Amino acid sequence: MAKLQNKIKNVLDESRILILGAQVLLGFQYRSAFEARFDALPPSSKYLLLTALSLILIVLGLLISPASYHRIVNRGDDTEAFHRFTTAIIEIALLPFAFSLAINFYVATREVFPFPLAAAAGLIALGTPLYFWYGLELIHRSERFPRTDREGSPAHLEDALEKVKKEGDQPNRRTPLAEKIDHLLTETRVALPGAQALLGFQFVIFLTSPFERLPSSLKYLHLASLSFITITTILLMTPAAYHRIVEKGESTEQFHRFASRILLASLTTLALGITGDFFVVVHHVTDSTPLAGALSLLMLFFFYGLWFGLTIYLKNRREEHRKGREILVASK
Template sequence: MDVESRLKTALDESRLLILGAQVLFGFQFEAVFQERFPQISVESQLIHNVGLVLLLISVSLLIAPSLFHQIIFRGESKVAAIDVATLLAGASLLPLTVGLGISAFVAFDHLFGRTIGVTIGTVLTVIGLALLYGLGFALRRNGKTPMQETSKATPLKTKIEQMLTEARVIIPGGQALLGFQLIATLTKAFNELPALFKYIHCAGLCAVALAVVLLMTPAAVHRLGFQGEDDSEFFKIGSRLVIAATIPLAIGISSDVAVVFFKTTGSTSVALSAGAIALVALLGFWLAYPIWHRMRSAQQIA
């Protein structure tokens, strides 16, 4: 399989993984607005925060390869881009499976008690790790011929297909979060929030809505503006839209991280700090690092 095909496959696999992560990620946000959430134990509420952080890490790891590919590699199909996608996808599975176990623990602890909650959470985590890591390593083939870097430029058609795939990798998290954000505004728990966090939530909702629209725009522009034809100008526009969409997406996610932490801790300072840390971490990992890496590489070539 050539480099272009392997990279496309790696992106499709990230898309598949993030579809599973988005459901759990949405649960972490929506759960705190449910009427019975205040009835769960303080320990479970704090553990819920841990699950939120873990799933945030998983989602950020799954989105990052798309941005690295567009920013660092300028949309070119490179062996290094495949290696990054493989490494980050593999790393995302650990926080994803532990986050699954924590979500199950919170639900079953409330329904059936601590013992059942711990048991179900642990079993699901172990099964997840066994299937996602254990099976893969057990079937791993050694002695494969290493991929050869090609000197020719990636065909424009391939670059456009990969860019559109990357938009599809990123958009599920935004779609799920946007739906939960809209539903949350109609709950009794939302009305009980202080005005500050209502405004933060609404700002985050608008930011995620903008991110989703930006991620849908390349498909619309390609079809309406370029009649589905491959065009280098469209690739530049689409790539910039995909990259730009991650800024409001990071703002929206961080806003609701702050809201969730406030609902579970009751502390404004803790909540705002958690949101700020999430925002800096996401923008740093998704944008600042790949931009710095690209600039450093350009200086080394010069």
């Protein structure tokens, strides 16, 4: 069985793979609303693209959440709970990813073929990733892990109890500093593509004709969002510069603390930049300020709730459990 540190490194690398795929859709979907042909699309296609954008933003929020969990809850230490959390996040994120991909494929196909063929193509585009991302895995997992060997079965519980007997008296080993920094840099690389995709769109959009027709208030909001994403990109690149210039590439606790804080700070501005331009796109598509405001606030609450609210709650609960165990041990 693979070591925990290797399993966590693999799951973080897998998150990077998914975020790179999401990066492509994110940049396209933000920019598509300001392309010349967008106004000629039927209303259904416009709203579908808006739905696809919302879904890919949910994917982005989910895939970045392990970074905040690892920094806030675990302080960079590797635990089975973090591995399970990240694995679950990836499993969840693939579902809206598949739907967003299928919607984009349908809208593109609808411009070439009539509705029945486009709908069939969209369903195929949905079924294909669902099969390869979920169906194939379920088939192989059922073959590799018979019911009697799965978690919760007598065989699994017996092995788990035996492991506890052997390792129960051993103290929890802290993750080596070099591995913590390696995981931290990987988590930074997970967050960076989302900012990069949005930054490219934000600069290019100034040169499009639809942007010229936007109200001044939306132009100012877009400029503010551009500023937030620029700050995010600078922050996410700062640990690399700090590590080279200050630490000369050495792994130190000071660098780990500094880079962890920088990563968390970048997530605050990333959420603001994403939701600011999300408001601009929703308003441009629907011409409704209340709807754009409501959806943008929901998206902002989703990001902050997942990245900070949930993780702070889990951290506090973990601290309460730890203190409870200490009191129980002291009372014996």
